[in-house]
Amino acid sequence: MDLNTITEVVRRPSERPGTDWREGDAWLAGGTWLYSVEQPDLRRLIDLTAxxxxxxxxxxxxxxxxxxxxxxxxxxxxxxxxxxxxxxxxxxxxxxxxxxxxxxxxxxxxxxxxxxxxxxxxxxxxxxxxxxxxxxxxxxxxxxxxxxxxxxxxxxxxxxxxxxxxxxxxxxALRARVAHRRFTLTRLGRSTVFLAGTQQPGGHDLLLTITAGTTRPVRIAFDAVPDARTLRRSIDAVPADVWFDDPNGTPDHRRHLTRHFAEEIRRELTAGDLT
CATH class of the missing domain: 3.30.465.10 (Uridine Diphospho-n-acetylenolpyruvylglucosamine Reductase; domain 3)
Known part of the structure; x- marks a missing residue:
């Protein structure tokens, strides 16, 4: 999309580009979102790739x-x-x-x-x-x-x-054992839920990260892998207003998927059967 309000593009900013920041500026990196919609409030782009x-x-x-x-x-x-x-x-x-x-x-x-x-x-x-x-x-x-x-x-x-x-x-964290699950309505669609569980090598802990189904990331940490009931209760304790609602899924649908996939992650890390 043409951004017809832009009057200047800074191709070679200073090493600390923020010092020249002014209202109406936007940082430009890949630009894949920036150029996809109208940006009526913008007047100048500052190219970070340079x-x-x-x-x-x-x-x-x-x-x-x-x-x-x-x-x-x-x-x-x-x-x-x-x-x-x-x-x-x-x-x-x-x-x-x-x-x-x-x-x-x-x-x-x-x-x-x-x-x-x-x-x-x-x-x-x-x-x-x-x-x-x-x-x-x-x-x-x-x-x-x-x-x-x-x-x-x-x-x-x-x-x-x-x-x-x-x-x-x-x-x-890079040395951790990892299990992950993701659900989309279509094969190449936007994530409805995306979960990742990590565990330190030789450890019995579980760090569960919940995203896509929530408006912000949720991290649930256990010193030892919990049983299924404890895991479910921890997920149910996530505040109701944190679950995301859009055409890809209702909050109830996303909570249900999260319970299901979190249990799969729990079992996978407990068994040590990584995929």
């Missing part, structure tokens, strides 16, 4: 993902054998409601900052206990848990002009 942020940087502490890393690059990354959670990265990429062409442009940071319930990069980063590095226009930096970033449907904690710089996934 900054050349490294897409994927393995470290001794885990993995750093640049906000402008494309879905294509994330999917193609050669995961070390020790990072058993690598399977969740690929499954999350495959959960995008988009063609492979969009993968070449869509970014990890863009999907997170859109903060839609079905955002698969939100599922991925919350499930793997990631932290986000945020840059403010005044030059300050803050770090937030991925779980605390999204506050509702298309809502998050970003202040005006603030930017997501990178996502850091800790080493212990």
């Amino acid at each position: 900054l050349g942020w490294e897409p994927l940087v393995p470290t001794d502490r885990g993995l750093e993902i640049g906000a402008t890393c494309t879905v294509r690059d994330l999917y193609a990354f050669p995961w070390p054998v020790r990072w058993t959670a690598g399977v969740l990265f690929r499954r999350s990429c495959e959960a995008f409601l988009s063609s492979f062409k969009v993968w070449n442009a869509a970014t990890v940071g863009g999907n997170i900052c859109m903060s839609l319930p079905a955002g698969p990069m939100i599922t991925l980063t919350v499930a793997l206990e990631a932290r986000y590095e945020l840059w403010a226009p005044d030059g300050s930096v803050r770090f937030v848990d991925a779980l605390d970033f999204v506050t509702g449907d298309h809502r998050n904690i970003l202040a005006p002009g603030e930017i997501l710089r990178r996502v850091t996934v800790p080493e212990h």
